[in-house]
Amino acid sequence: MNSHFEAFKTRAEAVSAEVHRFTGKEEALAFILAFLKEAGVSDAPECGAVWSAGPFLEGARSEELRAKVPGLTFEVTREGSAAAKVGISQMDWAIAGTGTLVQDATGVEKRLVSTLPPIHVALIGADRILEDMGGVLERLRPDQLNYISFITGPSRTADIERVLTIGVHGPGRLIIVVVDAFEEVTA
Amino acid sequence: MTTQFRESIETALHNPNLTGALGRFSEAYRISRAKAYEGIDFEAVRDQIVEIKGSASSNFEALAEQFKASAEARGAKVFRTADPAQVKQYILALAKEKGVERVVKSKSMASEEIHLNKAFEQAGIEVDETDLGEWIIQLAHQTPSHMVMPAIHMTKEEVTEVFNQEVEAGQAPDIPKLVKFARAKLRPKFLQADMGITGANIAVAETGSLVIVTNEGNARLVTTLPKIHVAIVGIEKLVALVKDIQPILTALPRSATGQLLTSYVSIISGPVPNTDGSPKELHIILMDNHRSDMAKDPVFKEALQCIRCATCLNVCPVFRLVGGHVFGKTYTGGIGTILTAWFDELKKSEDIQGLCIQCGSCVPLCPGKIDIPRLILELRRRLVVENGQSLAMKAIFSVVNNRRLFHSMLRMASVTQKPFKQGRFIRHLPLFLSDMTDFRSLPAVAAVPLRDTIKNIPQPKGGEKIAFFAGCLIDFCYPEMGESLVNILNKAGIEVLFPEGQTCCGAPARYNGAYEVAAQNAQDNIKALLETEVSYVVSACPTCTVALKYDFLDTFKSVGVTDAMEAAKELSAKTIDFSTLIKKLVDEGRLTFKEGEELGKITYHDSCHLKRTLKASEEPRELLKQAGHEIAEMYECDTCCGMAGSYSLKLPEISAPILERKLKNIKDTGASKVVMDCPGCVMQIRGGLDKDGSPIHAEHTVERLADRFK
Numbered sequence: 001m002n003s004h005f006e007a008f009k010t011r012a013e014a015v016s017a018e019v020h021r022f023t024g025k026e027e028a029l030a031f032i033l034a035f036l037k038e039a040g041v042s043d044a045p046e047c048g049a050v051w052s053a054g055p056f057l058e059g060a061r062s063e064e065l066r067a068k069v070p071g072l073t074f075e076v077t078r079e080g081s082a083a084a085k086v087g088i089s090q091m092d093w094a095i096a097g098t099g100t101l102v103q104d105a106t107g108v109e110k111r112l113v114s115t116l117p118p119i120h121v122a123l124i125g126a127d128r129i130l131e132d133m134g135g136v137l138e139r140l141r142p143d144q145l146n147y148i149s150f151i152t153g154p155s156r157t158a159d160i161e162r163v164l165t166i167g168v169h170g171p172g173r174l175i176i177v178v179v180d181a182f183e184e185v186t187a
Numbered sequence: 188m189t190t191q192f193r194e195s196i197e198t199a200l201h202n203p204n205l206t207g208a209l210g211r212f213s214e215a216y217r218i219s220r221a222k223a224y225e226g227i228d229f230e231a232v233r234d235q236i237v238e239i240k241g242s243a244s245s246n247f248e249a250l251a252e253q254f255k256a257s258a259e260a261r262g263a264k265v266f267r268t269a270d271p272a273q274v275k276q277y278i279l280a281l282a283k284e285k286g287v288e289r290v291v292k293s294k295s296m297a298s299e300e301i302h303l304n305k306a307f308e309q310a311g312i313e314v315d316e317t318d319l320g321e322w323i324i325q326l327a328h329q330t331p332s333h334m335v336m337p338a339i340h341m342t343k344e345e346v347t348e349v350f351n352q353e354v355e356a357g358q359a360p361d362i363p364k365l366v367k368f369a370r371a372k373l374r375p376k377f378l379q380a381d382m383g384i385t386g387a388n389i390a391v392a393e394t395g396s397l398v399i400v401t402n403e404g405n406a407r408l409v410t411t412l413p414k415i416h417v418a419i420v421g422i423e424k425l426v427a428l429v430k431d432i433q434p435i436l437t438a439l440p441r442s443a444t445g446q447l448l449t450s451y452v453s454i455i456s457g458p459v460p461n462t463d464g465s466p467k468e469l470h471i472i473l474m475d476n477h478r479s480d481m482a483k484d485p486v487f488k489e490a491l492q493c494i495r496c497a498t499c500l501n502v503c504p505v506f507r508l509v510g511g512h513v514f515g516k517t518y519t520g521g522i523g524t525i526l527t528a529w530f531d532e533l534k535k536s537e538d539i540q541g542l543c544i545q546c547g548s549c550v551p552l553c554p555g556k557i558d559i560p561r562l563i564l565e566l567r568r569r570l571v572v573e574n575g576q577s578l579a580m581k582a583i584f585s586v587v588n589n590r591r592l593f594h595s596m597l598r599m600a601s602v603t604q605k606p607f608k609q610g611r612f613i614r615h616l617p618l619f620l621s622d623m624t625d626f627r628s629l630p631a632v633a634a635v636p637l638r639d640t641i642k643n644i645p646q647p648k649g650g651e652k653i654a655f656f657a658g659c660l661i662d663f664c665y666p667e668m669g670e671s672l673v674n675i676l677n678k679a680g681i682e683v684l685f686p687e688g689q690t691c692c693g694a695p696a697r698y699n700g701a702y703e704v705a706a707q708n709a710q711d712n713i714k715a716l717l718e719t720e721v722s723y724v725v726s727a728c729p730t731c732t733v734a735l736k737y738d739f740l741d742t743f744k745s746v747g748v749t750d751a752m753e754a755a756k757e758l759s760a761k762t763i764d765f766s767t768l769i770k771k772l773v774d775e776g777r778l779t780f781k782e783g784e785e786l787g788k789i790t791y792h793d794s795c796h797l798k799r800t801l802k803a804s805e806e807p808r809e810l811l812k813q814a815g816h817e818i819a820e821m822y823e824c825d826t827c828c829g830m831a832g833s834y835s836l837k838l839p840e841i842s843a844p845i846l847e848r849k850l851k852n853i854k855d856t857g858a859s860k861v862v863m864d865c866p867g868c869v870m871q872i873r874g875g876l877d878k879d880g881s882p883i884h885a886e887h888t889v890e891r892l893a894d895r896f897k
Contacts (some may be wrong), residue, residue, distance in 0.1 A: 011447065078412070078462040082378060098448040105453075108460050111411045115404055133433045142396040142429050142456045146261065147410075150452035155404040157366060158444070159320035159338055160346050162212050165366040168319055169373065170404025170451070 004096035004129040005178065011099025015153030016166055017174040021126065025056070028179045029065075032088070032121060035175065036069050039086055039119060043071040049117075050074075050081050052109045054090030056123050056182070076109035087113030087171070088121040091151075093136045094129040098152055101176065102136050105149035114151065120171040122151070125182030188837075192513070192538040199509040200840060204342045206508055212339065213507040219445025220498070220552075227437065229554075235434040237492055237556045243425050244482045244491040250392040250425040251473050258395025258471055261457030265395075269475035271301035277472060278303070278384075278417055279310050285415060285468075287312060287381040291373075293399070293406035294318040295386030296334060296495065297419040297474055299517045300530055303384070315376045317405040319369050326353040332511030332519060334497040335443045340510045373405075383409035387420045388495070389435055390473075393428050396456040397471065400439065400449040407451055414461050415468045422478050423491045435494055438554035442496035477529045486565050490525045492555030497522075499549035499559050504827050504845050505542050514539050521549050521559040528566050533573065540566045542841070544834050545698060546827035547799040567700035568745060576701055584704040590690040590711060594636075597663045601632040612877055623836055626843035627874030630664040637666035641685045644673050651681045654721040656712070656762075658731035659691055660866040668866060671893035672727055672765060678896045679777040683725075688715030692734035695832055697742060706746045709739040713754045724758060727765040727889050729796035729865045730832065735762040737800065764797060765889055766807040766864055773810065779897045784815030789891070790858040791818055792849070792872065793825035794865035807864050807888045814895040819856040823848075830871035846875045853883060860884045862891050 009019045022028040041049045048071040053062065062074050073080060081087060089110050091101040101122050105111050114120045130136055133150075140148050155170030166172050199205055243250055255265040266277050282290070290312055292298065304325065307314040316325040320337035324330065327349045331337030338346070347360040354372055358365065385406050389398035397418050399406045410416050426435070432454070440446040458469045481487045500506045500520030511519030515535065518526040521543060528536035543563040550558055576584070586593050607613045612628040615621065623629060637657050653676060661669045673683045693708030712735070716724050726732040739755045742748075763771075772778040791808055798804045804825070808818055829835060829845030849872065853861045861876075861883060863869060873885035 015446075015450070078378070082374070095448075100448055106459050108411060108462050111407060112462065115407045115411060133436065134430065137429055137432065142391065142394045142454050146455065146457035147459045148454040148456075149407070150448065150454075152446075152448045152450050152452075154450065156402050156450050157319045158402075159318070159323065159336060160341075160343050160362050160365060161208060162215070162336070162339065163343075163362045165363055168366050168370055168403040168405075169317065169377075169408055 004131060005126055007096040008094055008099055008129045011097065012153065012176055013099070015099055016156075017099065017153045017176050019176045019178065021178040022180065024181045025179060028123070028177050029061070031177065033065070033068055035121065036072065036086060041069060041071045041086055046083050046085065047071055048073060048080065048084040049086040049088065050076050050084045050113045051088040052076050052090075052107070052113045054123070056090045076112055078112060081112035081116040084113075084117040086119045086121060087117040088123070089113050090123040092128065092140060094124050095131070095133055095136060096129050097132045100150050100152040102140060103149045103151070104140055104145045105147045106145055111147070111149065114149070115170050118167065118171055119173045119175065120154075121175045121177060123177045123179065126178050126180045127182070188538055188541065195513045196509055196838070196840060199513055200844065204345070205340050205510045208339060208342065209507040209510055213501060216445065216501045220442060223441035223445045223447055227441070232434055232437050233554050233556050236438060236494065236554055239426050239431045239434060240423075240492040240494070240555060243427060244423065244488055246427075247422050247425065247479050247482055250427060251422055253392040254390055254395055254425060254473065257393060258457070261395050262466070263395060263457060263469040263471050265471045265473060267473045267475075269479075271474065271476050274301055274419060274472050274474050275303060275306040279306060281415070281417070281470060282310070282312055282382060285381065287415065289376070289380045290314040290382045290384060291376055291380040291409050291413065292316050292321070292384040293386075293401060293409045294321050294337070295384065295419055296517065297386050297421045298384060299331060300476065301474070303419070315373065317373050317377065317403075317409060318401070319366065319403060322369060322373065323349060326350070330512070330516040333500055334495050334518065334520075334523070340512065377408045377412050380413040382415040382417060383413040385409055385416065385418050387418050387424055388439065389426055389432055390420050390424045391429055391432065392425055394456050396429070396454050398432055398436070399453045399455065400436070400451065402444075402450045404451050407453060410453060410455060412462070414465065415470070417470045417472065419472050419474060422473050422475055423493070439494050439496050442498045442552070442554050481529050487525065487529065487562060489557050490522065490529075490562055492557055493522050494554055496554055498552045498554070502548045502552055504546060504548065504829075505544055505841055508841060508844055509542070513542070521563065522557065525559065525562050525566065533566070533569060536566050537570055537574075540570070541837065544827055544829070544831045544841075544845075546795040546831065548826065550799060564698065564700070565745075567698075568702050571700035571702075576699075580699060580701065584696055584701050587691050587696060588704050588707050590688070593690065597632060597659070598636065601634050604631055612874070614878070622839040625839065626846060626878060627871060628877040629874055630870055632663050633666050635666065637662045637669040638685060638687065640666050640670060641673060644670065646673065646677055646682045647680055648682060652684055652719065652721045653681050654684045654686055654716050654719065654724045656689055656692070656716060656724055656726040656731055656735060657685070658726060658728035658866065660870060661727060665866050665869065665887070668727055668887050668889050671889045672725070675769065675778070675889070675892060675896060679772045684719060684721060686715040686718055688718070690715075692731040693742065694730050694734045694738065697734070697738055698832055702742055702746050705738070705742045706748055709742055709755065710748075710751055713739065713751060713758050716758055717754060721761065723763050723768060724761045725763055725765060725768050727864070727866065727887065729764055729794050729801055730867060732762060732764045733796045733800045735759065764801050764803055764864065766797075766810060767801070767803050769892065770806040770810055773813065780813050780815075780895055781897055784895070786815040788817045788819050788856075788858045789860040789862050790821045790853055790856040791824060792821070792828065792853070792861055792863040792868060794863055794868045795827050795831075797864050798825050803864075807862070810888065810892060811862060814892055819858050821852040821856045823852055828868050828871045830867045832867065835871065846871055850875050850879065850881070854881065858883070860886060860891070862886050862888055864888050
């Protein structure tokens with residue numbers, strides 16, 4: 001049990017992220033599959049899902065998943081991401097104090113799946129939630145990584161009459177999948 | 188003041204969309220800011236920011252070189268220049284070399300500062316802003332009115348009109364639909380662009396990192412999709428260490444938009460792969476444009492602690508009336524006035540510096556601890572040194588500087604005002620003076636000033652002596668306030684001296700940039716007030732109290748008077764405001780309230796100098812409660828009443844709506860009296876209530892407490 005989970009969830013939900021927690025990888029996968037189906041992911045145009053592969057998928061699950069969800073691909077391209085409905089990626093750390101997800105986003109595919117599709121599904125291990133930004137910057141270090149991304153809720157703007165509107169240039173929905181037993185996941 | 192400037196104020200004040208939007212925002216802002224800071228020690232955070240940014244601005248040269256070396260070691264190209272023209276040349280040459288046809292930008296005030304879009308357009312390169320607010324104003328051919336919310340001055344109807352005219356007809360004024368439309372229209376631009384331009388909120392020297400915050404996610408797209416990324420960074424964004432990021436990002440989103448963190452923060456420390464696998468070209472331009480000149484200026488160096496959160500705009504009682512455009516084309520509000528004077532030229536601040544009402548609302552909330560009103564006063568002083576004082580001002584100050592002449596003129600005024608006097612008010616003045624009495628009545632000059640009436644009060648002798656600094660308003664308009672003060676202190680067995688040589692405290696001169704005049708006033712007053720040994724120098728005017736306690740020293744420092752510093756310090760140590768002194772005497776048991784009084788509901792107005800400079804807000808409330816009053820707090824009790832000395836004479840069009848708002852807040856409490864500690868505020872509020880025909884009484888705390896002690 002991560003003592004920061006509840007704080008993280010409260011903060012993330014306060015900025016319109018959707019937070020789901022699962023005990024194991026299988027439960028999380030089942031949720032994602034159901035979610036993709038419900039979101040209408042298919043091989044029709046503009047209905048795909050792009051998954052930027054990470055340690056979560058290790059164990060040759062990708063073939064199996066692809067077979068279950070037509071329209072899901074692990075080949076992340078600019079065009080594919082721009083046309084996709086859902087982007088999926090794994091995050092490295094989270095911050096309880098602000099409800100933030102943090103990722104080494106040096107690889108372009110990680111940014112494509114979390115910026116272009118209207119829905120972003122983010123996976124994170126429950127033991128990866130730290131208290132504050134300082135702890136994260138000791139682990140994801142700017143002196144070693146060229147692009148570090150902090151994501152706190154979906155894309156938002158209040159530029160017209162100060163009215164909060166979700167989903168301007170980035171995703172309008174951020175689904176955070178927290179997994180307790182996140183096998184194969186190490187720094 | 189230029190006619191054009193006056194007209195821009197008039198236009199803004201008569202734009203109900205603007206004043207409505209800004210008024211609502213300023214109210215919501217305070218609440219969301221306070222909520223965002225829950226559980227955070229703001230004072231500790233801003234101390235860290237001052238340390239980080241203050242030491243950075245002492246080391247710009249070394250940090251810029253270190254940043255360049257670090258970023259270049261990671262594969263970025265870093266170009267350092269002092270000159271905005273060279274920034275544009277560099278970018279245009281790069282664009283030409285790489286065959287760039289389309290550019291997308293995320294929000295960058297540095298690029299606004301150098302008018303980069305115009306340069307692209309002249310070179311035939313298509314450039315699109317992608318921050319929604321910036322895109323709207325680009326389409327509308329306007330400039331940003333606010334650093335954080337560039338299009339806050341526009342309504343959804345106006346935005347719809349701009350979209351219909353400039354992009355595609357048929358849009359409806361529905362905000363979610365307008366946002367969706369912007370997403371759809373800008374998406375292909377991101378995908379097609381050859382070059383992405385960003386600014387940076389922080390630049391870390393040790394790692395060559397850029398920290399970019401956005402809510403929309405546009406900076407992530409701008410730094411991901413085009414093959415070239417150019418970041419334009421003012422050198423004031425430099426910090427030494429990675430660990431310096433956290434305090435700044437603790438304050439910036441909370442102070443800017445009341446968020447714990449913006450939706451996106453990107454830390455970019457080197458080139459990343461493009462979508463075709465090639466490495467991105469990363470160019471970082473470190474732009475000086477007078478920032479290092481500022482760093483060398485002992486007064487203005489402080490302004491480089493700014494993190495561009497725009498709090499000083501959001502809490503400014505003037506900004507919420509006039510908006511950003513009256514300030515100029517790039518940086519607006521309080522900090523914008525200072526940046527314009529430096530990044531553009533001092534002369535450009537000539538008119539806009541006059542907008543600062545010196546209420547100090549921004550000071551306790553600035554994450555960089557910048558004393559913006561003080562820096563604006565310094566601009567005023569330098570403008571007067573450079574351009575000289577206007578003839579009218581010169582004439583006024585030559586009188587103020589001659590106490591005998593000044594006082595005999597004030598005595599004469601009590602005679603010459605007769606045709607306009609109605610009771611104790613002047614309700615209408617003719618001709619050009621009418622602006623002064625349009626929105627409030629003025630107090631009539633008293634027939635006999637306090638300096639004469641005080642001689643007739645029998646006082647206890649032989650005990651403690653306190654000197655009374657009356658200030659012009661109490662001395663000549665409200666002598667009864669002074670008489671009450673004497674009576675109260677007499678009850679504590681204290682003899683109140685009125686040193687005859689006292690004259691104007693110098694605040695009017697100082698606030699108009701006439702520091703030499705203020706220094707002379709200071710000299711005269713120090714001599715008069717230290718003549719006899721007293722335990723305190725008390726004043727019932729917070730502006731005068733601040734003058735005696737702080738401004739004399741600062742004025743001497745500014746004009747280089749050194750021989751009177753010790754005496755000024757002695758006076759400063761002895762100076763105390765009325766309520767703080769009385770509270771002390773009550774606490775010591777030297778003054779005792781009459782018991783069992785039920786005096787009813789009043790409301791209290793915090794005067795700017797008393798609350799924010801002298802830090803007294805509980806003392807008067809405590810006294811009024813002990814006297815037997817119940818205090819019904821008004822909304823925005825510590826917001827300026829619009830008087831601000833000569834401000835209400837110079838800019839009555841701004842002073843009037845500020846007063847109107849104050850009067851509404853007073854009336855909304857249902858109290859029959861509004862009490863305050865400043866005779867200037869009494870003049871403004873009492874005059875406003877009289878003009879309105881309101882039955883509410885405006886009183887000084889000294890009057891309210893006059894008969895309350897045993």
